[in-house]
Amino acid sequence: MTDEQELGALVERAYAALAFEPGEQPDWEQFNAVFHPAAVLALRIFPQDREVSVLDLAAYAEAQMRNGLREEGYSEAPGSRSVEITGDVALVRQEFTMNFTNSSATEAIDVFSCARVGSAWSIISVLSDMQPKSRPRRP
Numbered sequence: 569m570t571d572e573q574e575l576g577a578l579v580e581r582a583y584a585a586l587a588f589e590p591g592e593q594p595d596w597e598q599f600n601a602v603f604h605p606a607a608v609l610a611l612r613i614f615p616q617d618r619e620v621s622v623l624d625l626a627a628y629a630e631a632q633m634r635n636g637l638r639e640e641g642y643s644e645a646p647g648s649r650s651v652e653i654t655g656d657v658a659l660v661r662q663e664f665t666m667n668f669t670n671s672s673a674t675e676a677i678d679v680f681s682c683a684r685v686g687s688a689w690s691i692i693s694v695l696s697d698m699q700p701k702s703r704p705r706r707p
Contacts, residue, residue, distance in 0.1 A: 571653050571658070571689070572651045572653065574689055575651050575653070575658050575660050575680075575682055575689055576649060576651065576660075578682065578689050578690075578691065579602075579646070579649070579660055579662055579678075579680055579691075580646060581598065581601075581602050582599060582602045582603075583644045583645075583646055583664065584598070585598035585599035585602075586599060586632075586642065586643070586644055587642065587643035588641055588642060588643075589641050590638075590639055590640055590641040590669060591638065591639065591641075592638070592641070593633060593638055594629070594632065594642075596629050599625075599629075600625050602690070602691055603625055603690060603691045603692075604683070604685060604690040604691065604692050605625075606624075606692075607624070607625055607690075607692055607693060607694075608622060608623070608624060608692075608694075609622070609623050609624075609625070609628050609694045609696070610622045610623075610693070610694070610695050610696070611623075611628075611678075611694060611695070611696035612696065612697050612698055613628075613631050613632060613634075615666070615674045615698050620697065637668075640668055640669045640670050641668075641669040642666075642667065642668055642669070643667045644664045644665065644666055644667065645664060645665045645667060646662055646663075646664050647663035647664055647665065648662075648663050649661065649662045649663070656683055656684035657681070657682065657683050657684075658680075658681075658682040658683070658689070659679065659681060659682075660678075660679070660680040660682060661677065661678075661679050661680075662677065662678045662679075662680065663675070663676075663677050663699075664676055664677070664678060674698055674699075675698065675699040676696060676698045676699060677696065677699060678694055678696045679694070679695040679696070680693070680694055681694075681695075
């Protein structure tokens, strides 16, 4: 597998781990496995959030399940992707759709910073927000 393919598979594993049916929850073990333990996420968790939150993996897991999401179910569907690799670091720009069971889909974008740690790629950070038409306006 090429580095670009490995990075694509890494990102897709993160999205797959977040998918769950109503009454269940994401596979947090699988999700955490694609991240470096010191990873940081800066993102708007839900479309209605007024601002971006900066979280570690544990805080993200807690925040992701608020607002009754466990009862609703959720998935993310990856769209177009670009990958830029320089040596042992990479930037993955991934468009995706947030799918909430009881509300409309929301277009968003993730920017993954990745590094080859040892012999494997890990996600070091994620910057994410809704696409402009889906983002709440600031007062």
